Amino acid sequence: MVRKRKDRSASEPAAATAVVMVLYITDSGPNSLRAVANLEAICKEHLQDNFRLEIIDVLEYPLRALADGIVVTPSLAKLSPSPAATVVGNLSDRSGVLRALGIAE
């Protein structure tokens, strides 16, 4: 699975204000594909490279997702900076995602 742990910023040192996120998806489900695309677009536009994103395929790591308290997919968890926030859905409503990530439009 290519996307299971994609750490975009792994090669560069993370800035102090780097946004750390985990996106829980299910393989190639339509909502999941859309969520990945939407998030990538948001990150590119608003965060440049100042973020760390881990993508977890729940089909492959179901017990991890369960332990993380995931209910539905896709789910995006922002771990830092605080406050932590969760967004569910295919992230098509961009303003909501930006608010959750603490990014001013």
Next chain:
Amino acid sequence: MEKKAIPQPLPKIATGIQGFDELSHGGLPRNRISLLKGGPGSGKTVFALQSLVNAARLREEPGIFVAFEERPQQIIANAAGFKWNLSALLKGGLFFMDANLSPDVVQSGEFDLRGMLAMLKAKKEEIGAKWIVFDGIDVLLTLLQNPKSEMREIYRIRDWLAENEVDAAIFTAKIDGHGAETANYGFLQFMVDCVIEFESRLECGVALHRVQVTKYRGSAFARGEYPVSFGPGGMEIAAPEPAEIQQVASSERVSAGFERLDTMLGGGLFRGSSTLITGVPGTSKTTLAGKFAEAACRRGERTLFVSFDEGADRIVRNLTSVGIQLKPYVKSGVLRMYSGRTESIAAEDHLVKLKALIAEHQPRCMVIDPLSAIAKAGGLAAARSVANRFIYTAKDLKITVVVTAINEGDQPETEATDLQISTIADTWIHLSYLIRGGERNRALTIIKSRGTAHSNQVRELILSDAGPMLADVYTAGGEVLMGTLRWEKEDEERSKTMQRRSEFEQKRASLELAEADTRARITALEHDLERQRVELATSFSDDQARIVSSSDREKSLRRIRSADLTGRAATGTVTSPEKRYASNGSGKKNKTEASNGA
């Protein structure tokens, strides 16, 4: 023509919930989805969780509980009131998945349940779960926001359940039973194979819980609403009683309290039978019931005395005034007194409490005074059903029961009781007041007593400090006399007896007198006889003497003449005195001889 396959009975899986498996003819459909619907607090979650708990505890079939609406900690805390030992089950038999979306969660676009089902599959395989509950699926559907997605996700769950061979799946949803259903909830009900409707409504200020199976594909089920109650073991449904009654009838008799009543009942009450005592207030129903309890305790049988709306202490005190001593038995533990309140308590809850008391005390005899009190709150139909089921329960447990019921009128034949238990009670004793001759007297009638010859007489019940008793029967003009009329009759009887006795004495005296007279006369006659005998004896000896002297003279004459000695004797005519007396025939020979010899 194609050969028709023999329809197989729908495979089912028991929930272990008392009453439900009976009314659904075996439980929930196996490998299918059952929908529990109803308003908030109607018992859906309890039903679902209890099914899981039973499967895990009784058959070691683990289950998963997906909580959409409440936090698992909340559900576990709510269930702590039931004796399910959830904490032990949480170590392996039962898994809670918290599927609550926090209110802080931002929703952005559509989502689906693919991830959740993947997680559930992993968990199912890990613990070997066979049951799964989706509690509050309506909450999830609301989040999906559009009818198309709702339908899609429901189908997704259904297909997942089929693929993963879940033994039983339960959805619960807050859907109002009647009308106002959205199209999708209609679809949900169409899709599932079994729909169970829960309802909680207020009746006369008391919450009543009801359950009804409204749909069961491919299976027969009991149609109708059934009362639901919550006891220490969880939910109980008052399922229809099995059509066949399989109670073993005992021929052992136990005392109804005191001897005369037992006599009227043809020897007492049958062990395990139920007795109804009806009467207007003040006719001493409690006293009779108390006497029954005392007799049971005296035999050493564990007894339960349940009173409603009157404290146990007061009852014990009041019964002491009529010579019924319950206190020592309460102290020794043979007798358990329980007094309950009836206001604002549903009849079903009374039944739960009664069953708990029975389980705790294990009585052989039981009194409920008055059973009619359970009809005070929450509607009559419910109370009737409870009264019926209580009596059936007691019969199953072979407990000899005496219940009292107040009937407002004084015509048992037409009024019976509000609870309509007179038909299922084995014995029915009716207490009433009879007003005659300016008095109000308590009267006891045995209206029926199954399987036994019983007195048909109306008897007067008298209370004294020696306990209740039935007065002797005096009838006059076809009616039993009571009170003063009876006393008068008793007095009359007494004086008649005395008169008869004196008459008898008189007669005896006169007879004795006559006898003495006769005896005196006999004595006088005997004296006469004696006298005559003596006379006779005297004249005989004179005669002898004369004969002797004459024979001596003859001898001397012969000697003088020197003639033949025997010449005269051969022609002698002398008769012996013995011969003469023997012809008298009396047994007084000795006496005669004695006098003869004198």
